[in-house]
Amino acid sequence: MRAPAFWYRPPGLLSALLSPFGALYAAGTARRLAGGARERVGVPVICIGNINAGGTGKTPSAIALAMRLSSRGIAAHVVTRGHGGSLEGPVRVDERRHRAAETGDEALLLAAFAPTWVAKDRLAGARAAVGAGAQVILLDDGFQNPSLTHDLSIVVVDAARGFGNRRVLPSGPLREPVETGLARADFVLAIGPDEAQVRFAGTEGRHIPCPVVQGRLEPLPTGLPMDGLPVLAFAGIGHPEKFFATLRELGADLKAAHALSDHQPLSDALMSRMLREAKTLGAQVVTTEKDAVRLPPALRPQVMTVPVRLQVADWGPLDEALARLL
The missing domain is CATH 3.40.50.300 (P-loop containing nucleotide triphosphate hydrolases)
Known part of the structure; x- marks a missing residue:
């Protein structure tokens, strides 16, 4: 919600x-x-x-x-x-x-x-x-x-x-x-x-x-340059807009941002739709650590995770x- x-x-x-x-x-x-x-x-x-x-x-x-x-x-x-x-x-x-x-x-x-x-x-x-x-x-x-x-x-x-x-x-x-x-x-x-x-x-x-x-x-370095990277981001956390703001601060080119409900299940249908959209946009799919653990295992290699630490x-x-x- x-x-x-x-x-x-x-x-x-x-x-x-x-x-x-x-x-x-x-x-x-x-x-x-x-x-x-x-x-x-x-x-x-x-x-x-x-x-x-x-x-x-x-x-x-x-x-x-x-x-x-x-x-x-x-x-x-x-x-x-x-x-x-x-x-x-x-x-x-x-x-x-x-x-x-x-x-x-x-x-x-x-x-x-x-x-x-x-x-x-x-x-x-x-x-x-x-x-x-x-x-x-x-x-x-x-x-x-x-x-x-x-x-x-x-x-x-x-x-x-x-x-x-x-x-x-x-x-x-x-x-x-x-x-x-x-x-x-x-x-x-x-x-x-x-x-x-x-x-x-x-x-x-x-x-x-x-x-x-x-x-x-603060985001941890992922080993991949974020500056200018076209991304499709999704987040099912309490306040998804905070994650999207973090990506912008890292310099990512936010092509699409999908705010999901907190803890929302990441069904095959939902992920297939977002992966197709990302391919159309020429964008990398990016999400949070908390969302990443809900991904079907077969899809995890296709989604970049941006971890944060307090x-x-x-x-x-x-x-x-x-x-x-x-």
């Missing part, structure tokens, strides 16, 4: 009409969070979540933290719900055996960087990970999940979009009110370019009760928090 444009404008008539439903959604989240005692699993749990509905950069954030912990010899395992996958779990993701239809695309991508467990029951997933040797649990998108105690909670936000109109679904983009959610956060990780960071600090900074860490997504401006505050935990 593409995010409605009115979510990112000042509240208007449509937001007002939908606000009673937003109040119900917020109340449901509050009831879920209040229900029962959270459990501990014997190792620290670092939650990487958000209060927005998708598209903030949680997966690159989880990858960055997994790599940072691994570089220090700490065995971090990721536990994720496996959005869009059929497996209930808990099951450890095997890149060679599993497909995105089973695990979800994000889990399959995360498994390339750290042991990753798909579990609809997050507590069961965390226990399985600890049984397999996890020294730290990275809980992907579990900020509103009440089953586990969070030893460190990081709320990820797109600096360019912020918290939108600050209304709760479906009146706005939020899963819960900003003040309610951030009261449980230890850090806000704002992801975006410098100009977006300045705007975010100006509009939201004074309302945030915890430290804000700044980061940006670069954090100052790891100091997070490193200090991690040192206290570990």
Whole structure:
């Protein structure tokens, strides 16, 4: 589902009409969070979540933290719900055996960087990970999940979009009110370019009760020159236009851009249509890492992947928090 444009404008008539439903959604989240005692699993749990509905950069954030912990010899395992996958779990993701239809695309991508467990029951997933040797649990998108105690909670936000109109679904983009959610956060990780960071600090900074860490997504070199390359791009992520903007910044000649729904299956018919269009345009088909794991294996050699990695401006505050935990 593409995010409605009115979510990112000042509240208007449509937001007002939908606000009673937003109040119900917020109340449901509050009831879920209040229900029962959270459990501990014997190792620290670092939650990487958000209060927005998708598209903030949680997966690159989880990858960055997994790599940072691994570089220090700490065995971090990721536990994720496996959005869009059929497996209930808990099951450890095997890149060679599993497909995105089973695990979800994000889990399959995360498994390339750290042991990753798909579990609809997050507590069961965390226990399985600890049984397999996890020294730290990275809980992907579990900020509103009440089953586990969070030893460190990081709320990820797109600096360019912020918290939108600050209304709760479906009146706005939020899963819960900003003040309610951030009261449980230890850090806000704002992801975006410098100009977006300045705007975010100006509009939201004074309302945030915890430290804000700044980061940006930077493309990795692919080994192929992008400058002037004719491309047909497609992306089924939270905000596809961010990927298209990245390609333009790299100098690609964007002949066509197809914004798909988040996690949209890449059927043979869809891919055949795009490959024919690219041939007509004389363009290279390009996509994101997250989309690439959903490609039928036979088509992967025909599609260029442009990976991105999170670069954090100052790891100091997070490193200090991690040192206290570990």
